[in-house]
Amino acid sequence: MKRVALIFGSRSVEHEISITTASKAYEALRQLQGEYETLPIYLSKAGAWLSGPAVAQLLTIEAEGRACREPARRKTLQERYKAQLEHLQRGGDEAVQQFLAPDPTLRGLAGNPERASWFKKALGPALDIAFPVIHGTHGEDGTLQGLFELADIPYVGPGVSASAAGMDKITSKLIFRGAGLPTVEAAWFSRRQWLADQPAAIREVEARVGYPLVVKPAVAGSSVGIGRAADAQELVRAVAQAIQFSGRILAEKALDDRIEVQCAVLGNHELVVSECEELTQSAGIVSFEDKYLKRPDAAEADLAPSHIPARIPEALARRAKDLALATFAALDARGIARVDFLVDRRTMQLFVNEVNTLPGSLCLRLWEASGIAPAALVRRLLALAVEAHEEKTRTRFESREGAGLVDRKHLMTPGK
Numbered sequence: 001m002k003r004v005a006l007i008f009g010s011r012s013v014e015h016e017i018s019i020t021t022a023s024k025a026y027e028a029l030r031q032l033q034g035e036y037e038t039l040p041i042y043l044s045k046a047g048a049w050l051s052g053p054a055v056a057q058l059l060t061i062e063a064e065g066r067a068c069r070e071p072a073r074r075k076t077l078q079e080r081y082k083a084q085l086e087h088l089q090r091g092g093d094e095a096v097q098q099f100l101a102p103d104p105t106l107r108g109l110a111g112n113p114e115r116a117s118w119f120k121k122a123l124g125p126a127l128d129i130a131f132p133v134i135h136g137t138h139g140e141d142g143t144l145q146g147l148f149e150l151a152d153i154p155y156v157g158p159g160v161s162a163s164a165a166g167m168d169k170i171t172s173k174l175i176f177r178g179a180g181l182p183t184v185e186a187a188w189f190s191r192r193q194w195l196a197d198q199p200a201a202i203r204e205v206e207a208r209v210g211y212p213l214v215v216k217p218a219v220a221g222s223s224v225g226i227g228r229a230a231d232a233q234e235l236v237r238a239v240a241q242a243i244q245f246s247g248r249i250l251a252e253k254a255l256d257d258r259i260e261v262q263c264a265v266l267g268n269h270e271l272v273v274s275e276c277e278e279l280t281q282s283a284g285i286v287s288f289e290d291k292y293l294k295r296p297d298a299a300e301a302d303l304a305p306s307h308i309p310a311r312i313p314e315a316l317a318r319r320a321k322d323l324a325l326a327t328f329a330a331l332d333a334r335g336i337a338r339v340d341f342l343v344d345r346r347t348m349q350l351f352v353n354e355v356n357t358l359p360g361s362l363c364l365r366l367w368e369a370s371g372i373a374p375a376a377l378v379r380r381l382l383a384l385a386v387e388a389h390e391e392k393t394r395t396r397f398e399s400r401e402g403a404g405l406v407d408r409k410h411l412m413t414p415g416k
Helices: 015-030 053-067 071-089 143-151 160-167 169-178 191-196 198-208 232-242 288-292 314-330 360-369 374-392 400-405
Strands: 002-009 036-043 049-051 096-100 108-111 123-126 129-132 186-190 213-217 227-229 248-253 258-267 277-279 335-344 349-356
Touching: 002 015, 015 036, 015 053, 015 360, 015 374, 036 053, 049 053, 053 071, 096 143, 129 143, 129 374, 143 160, 160 169, 160 349, 169 248, 169 314, 169 349, 186 191, 186 198, 191 198, 191 248, 198 232, 213 232, 227 232, 232 248, 258 314, 258 360, 258 374, 277 360, 314 335, 314 349, 335 360, 335 374, 360 374
Parallel strands: 002 036, 002 129
Antiparallel strands: 036 049, 049 096, 096 108, 108 123, 186 248, 213 227, 213 248, 258 277, 258 335, 335 349
């Protein structure tokens, strides 16, 4: 039986959303108990790696709260969930602090040297597959994927470069444009440039994009820090908010009369694309509040209001699916990703907006509408992780030429 590390939380504005995704993945993994042993690992907001019964209990309480329909019981569960989360943030007694050693000879967790007698006595269980469900920074952005690569552990989701590029809205837009994919007009600048010469940055944005426009942190998610601007004064206010969450800012042409559509992609080489989903919004953009705070159904509190399939012409849905596959390939993604689109309602032109390489709730709702149940999806993701890792073994990381340099006399000459 293979041991799966379900890793969630971390230092991200999407920390709490990650917990819900982890809870759903944990439910699916429980259906695969004969195939996989699950080790939940919670990364606190301070970055501590915690495991143990207290971590599993957090996921169980979250799942019970989502499923509960009785208001009084739900309130009790919400209070228990909050208390348990605070307990873990303090490094609760029932939580074991460990970390993943970047050492391929270990391929597992090591204990905290301040809490244990250190190393061999503090070695935790070996890991067969890492299953990260962290959204945003310090998890979805290539940093955690780099650690898995160093530790030589198979992991779910795209690799280092695809994760890093997908997280950065500016970098991904450049890749999309290079691949000939349609995107809206945009300009970008750094926090340093904005603070050094705000008028120059405003002139550049106005010249390249014009109003109205949408201001976004280059590296953030769940609509955090996003604002709309119809003039220079509103642009200043929007940037003041966005630069709190990222060192670079993206300004895109606003499509006021638009449809927001998304598709999920699954696979490494033989790709499957889901049904199209149409998001609905109460304001100019789909906000964090629209996504997470306005759901009347507690079981879907982490999901934006939407229609599946999207209420768009069949030909446009086919085009969106084709572009989703092309976007996935341009990013060199693998495993899973969600591709978000904007549709100009006046022209029905489709634009690639962004990619989520570890999408919220793993797009379970989209995949279920496409005929793939949660347990089947999780089983497939784990198999894809192993497949990608096996392919990596075909790559050489040493050469005869490099080894030959050791025998060259000048390498041993003083001063060389």
